[in-house]
Amino acid sequence: MITELFDRRLLVVAGKGGVGKTTIACALALEAARVGKRTVVAEVDGSGRAAALLGAEPLAIGESRELRPNLHVLAVDGKASLQEYLGMIIPIKRLLDAVFTSRIYNYFVAAAPGLKELMTIGKIWYEAERVDDTSGERRWDLVILDAPATGHSVQYLRMPQAAHDAFGAGLVARESQRVVDLLTDPQRTAINLVTTAEEMPVNETIEMHRQLCDELHLPPGFLFLNRLHRVEFERADVERVEAGLASIRQREDRALLQEVLRRAREELGWSEINASYRRRLQNEIAMPLVEIPHLFAEEFGVDQVRQIAGCMAREPMSLGARKGGA
Amino acid sequence: MKKLDAILEQHQVIVCAGSGGVGKTTTAAAIALYGAQRGARTVVLTIDPARRLADALGLHGAGREMGGDERAIPLQGTGSLTALMLDQKGAWDALVDRHAPSPEVRDRILANRFYQHLSQSFAGSQEYMAIEQLCELHDSGRYDLIVVDTPPTQHALDFLEAPQRIADFLDKNVVKWFVKPYFSAGWATLRFFNRTVGVVFRKLEEATGVAALAEVSDFFASMGGLFEGFEVRVRRVYRLLRARQTAFVLIASPEEQVLREAEYFCGMVAELRMSLRAVVFNRVHTEYTGRLRGVNRERIEALLTRAGGQTAVAALADNFLRFEEEARGDMVRMESFRRQLGKTVAVAQVPNFDADLHDMQGLAQMHRYLFAGAA
Numbered sequence: 001m002i003t004e005l006f007d008r009r010l011l012v013v014a015g016k017g018g019v020g021k022t023t024i025a026c027a028l029a030l031e032a033a034r035v036g037k038r039t040v041v042a043e044v045d046g047s048g049r050a051a052a053l054l055g056a057e058p059l060a061i062g063e064s065r066e067l068r069p070n071l072h073v074l075a076v077d078g079k080a081s082l083q084e085y086l087g088m089i090i091p092i093k094r095l096l097d098a099v100f101t102s103r104i105y106n107y108f109v110a111a112a113p114g115l116k117e118l119m120t121i122g123k124i125w126y127e128a129e130r131v132d133d134t135s136g137e138r139r140w141d142l143v144i145l146d147a148p149a150t151g152h153s154v155q156y157l158r159m160p161q162a163a164h165d166a167f168g169a170g171l172v173a174r175e176s177q178r179v180v181d182l183l184t185d186p187q188r189t190a191i192n193l194v195t196t197a198e199e200m201p202v203n204e205t206i207e208m209h210r211q212l213c214d215e216l217h218l219p220p221g222f223l224f225l226n227r228l229h230r231v232e233f234e235r236a237d238v239e240r241v242e243a244g245l246a247s248i249r250q251r252e253d254r255a256l257l258q259e260v261l262r263r264a265r266e267e268l269g270w271s272e273i274n275a276s277y278r279r280r281l282q283n284e285i286a287m288p289l290v291e292i293p294h295l296f297a298e299e300f301g302v303d304q305v306r307q308i309a310g311c312m313a314r315e316p317m318s319l320g321a322r323k324g325g326a
Numbered sequence: 327m328k329k330l331d332a333i334l335e336q337h338q339v340i341v342c343a344g345s346g347g348v349g350k351t352t353t354a355a356a357i358a359l360y361g362a363q364r365g366a367r368t369v370v371l372t373i374d375p376a377r378r379l380a381d382a383l384g385l386h387g388a389g390r391e392m393g394g395d396e397r398a399i400p401l402q403g404t405g406s407l408t409a410l411m412l413d414q415k416g417a418w419d420a421l422v423d424r425h426a427p428s429p430e431v432r433d434r435i436l437a438n439r440f441y442q443h444l445s446q447s448f449a450g451s452q453e454y455m456a457i458e459q460l461c462e463l464h465d466s467g468r469y470d471l472i473v474v475d476t477p478p479t480q481h482a483l484d485f486l487e488a489p490q491r492i493a494d495f496l497d498k499n500v501v502k503w504f505v506k507p508y509f510s511a512g513w514a515t516l517r518f519f520n521r522t523v524g525v526v527f528r529k530l531e532e533a534t535g536v537a538a539l540a541e542v543s544d545f546f547a548s549m550g551g552l553f554e555g556f557e558v559r560v561r562r563v564y565r566l567l568r569a570r571q572t573a574f575v576l577i578a579s580p581e582e583q584v585l586r587e588a589e590y591f592c593g594m595v596a597e598l599r600m601s602l603r604a605v606v607f608n609r610v611h612t613e614y615t616g617r618l619r620g621v622n623r624e625r626i627e628a629l630l631t632r633a634g635g636q637t638a639v640a641a642l643a644d645n646f647l648r649f650e651e652e653a654r655g656d657m658v659r660m661e662s663f664r665r666q667l668g669k670t671v672a673v674a675q676v677p678n679f680d681a682d683l684h685d686m687q688g689l690a691q692m693h694r695y696l697f698a699g700a701a
Contacts, residue, residue, distance in 0.1 A: 016346075017345070017346025017347045017349065018345070018347015018348065019347065044606040049583065052583070074541065074674050092597070095328065150344055159493070198619030199684060231639040231641075231645070232638065232645075233637075233638035233642050233645070234638065235636065235640065235693050237636075237637055237638040237641075238642070240634050240635060241630055241633045241634060241635045243633070243634060244632075244633035245633055246570055247632070247633060247634070248629065248632060248633055253629055255617075256614075256621060256625075256626070256629065257629050257630070257633060259614045259646070260626055260629070260642060260643070260645075260646040263645055263646045264642050264645055264646070265676065266649070267645050267649075268677075268680075270407045280465070296648035296649065296651050296652045297651065297652065297655065298651055298655030298658070299582065299584075300581065301654050
């Protein structure tokens with residue numbers, strides 16, 4: 001069941017641009033909040049997508065907002081996180097202000113390789129492990145990261161290990177190690193991939209799975225197969241009606257029927273493409289699949305996200321039941 | 327509806343822009359193929375085509391790398407089609423190679439960590455290089471038509487802002503500061519003015535462990551005069567993007583998020599005094615019953631039964647009605663987007679085909695939706 005995921009602290013949702021990562025991240029968050037987990041969706045790089053999809057106004061950089069009970073959205077930004085972090089280690093405000101406004105500081109932030117990524121993922125770690133000062137309780141039960149598109153995601157997730165390897169024994173190396181520990185711990189973290197069952201997204205997903213799970217040893221969660229077309233009729237049904245088309249004499253009727261058949265063939269075409277790429281994914285990626293149907297809708301909004309959350313809740317797949325495999 | 331025919335006739339450079347996942351690469355390839363079939367010596371500068379499309383465009387083996395062989399795909403008639411793949415790293419290396427005063431300096435730059443960061447992952451770097459290569463192709467005079475596919479950024483705008491961002495980054499005043507004999511001179515100055523600020527920077531360097539500023543300094547010192555001329559290069563780049571012979575084509579899909587982004591992009595193109603000449607909507611569902619009265623489930627099911635349908639009559643009707651619903655949404659969103667476009671902007675709608683388009687035949691299939699001359 002999908003609820004197995006909710007015992008973790010960090011769910012990363014990654015995939016190619018345009019496949020519906022944000023939708024899946026938001027649906028997971030709705031479902032987690034519904035079952036009582038205090039959940040926060042983290043969006044990075046000022047994408048603003050998660051807030052928009054959940055029907056909220058865009059967040060300011062670094063802002064966190066409660067959208068409904070148990071559900072927050074948080075805009076994470078590398079530079080803002082670095083300032084927050086420096087504020088913790090150097091608690092002299094006037095001094096920090098002088099630094100932050102200086103040109104060389106801004107240059108340093110832009111120029112230091114991977115610093116922005118490191119700070120972003122560090123902030124995610126901080127939120128996942130954050131404990132409330134007064135109550136002593138964890139701030140969140142679950143952090144869901146709506147990761148940026150493929151290449152960028154890999155850069156983010158690779159950064160802590162790279163920083164640890166590069167910096168030897170310093171402060172950053174120690175902090176990086178804690179982030180790496182979280183990211184690689186299957187008890188606390190799951191990397192979820194989202195794709196549609198089409199050529200380009202599937203190629204990219206297979207490559208990303210190799211990089212994240214095989215090379216970086218990050219623990220796999222679910223593979224969400226989004227926007228699946230699944231027909232409830234067969235080609236033979238379509239062909240039978242096609243054969244009888246000539247018997248419809250009235251022009252308007254015949255035109256309408258032709259259109260109905262065209263749509264049927266279109267749907268058959270997509271569902272065949274989907275089925276073949278689904279097989280390819282199952283052969284190449286050892287992750288349990290969650291199938292999310294293509295939703296036909298006039299507008300895609302929070303109702304659709306809720307509907308997808310409902311699909312997730314009904315999925316019988318289990319993380320223990322590994323399908324496929326190389 | 328005006329299609330893209332006139333744009334091909336009147337422009338030498340066509341830049342296909344848009345947010346990720348909307349079919350930019352495929353559309354750029356389709357436009358290039360059409361131009362070539364109409365007799366133009368055409369080149370398409372592409373970023374990351376699907377393997378089958380790459381094969382179709384002859385992008386495997388030697389031709390795959392920039393600066394490698396350019397192999398034209400043979401076509402009937404006078405036109406030709408050459409596809410080039412953008413290799414960001416290779417393009418930066420070529421730039422260094424061309425401008426480095428000696429092989430030793432070149433090697434030192436190539437090994438510099440800051441250089442590697444800049445050439446591989448500095449935001450806007452890939453976009454900038456795409457435009458650099460566009461300029462080179464343009465200056466070569468070998469092509470009548472150059473079609474550019476833009477990198478798969480989340481935001482279409484990144485492409486337009488990249489040259490300026492790189493220019494700001496390589497700003498000569500900042501660069502001068504870094505190029506001072508030892509960049510400790512810079513430190514010293516800083517410490518002189520504000521002891522504590524200097525301390526923080528050193529702490530920052532210690533903490534991150536990256537001798538980032540030292541690497542930066544070394545990089546700029548090695549690069550010598552190259553970046554002196556950078557402003558000029560960037561101005562030239564913007565000049566070409568603004569030129570009369572350059573047309574922007576925005577690739578979009580009828581999804582809400584994509585259109586919101588597209589709207590912003592259109593505004594920015596205008597602000598930058600560039601010329602948006604066309605919008606291509608991919609994967610459009612067109613509404614049918616909007617044109618007919620009295621189409622409902624009963625009538626469709628009755629028709630299906632009359633034509634001999636037995637099983638799945640309800641499912642077939644359902645399928646049609648769901649497509650109609652989606653199409654209605656697509657139409658409404660596209661219409662409200664189109665209303666904001668100027669009259670001079672052509673609009674083409676490419677339907678949601680029932681197959682992935684990844685070969686020459688697939689590209690040709692798009693032509694009749696993009697060009698009136700192909701209908």
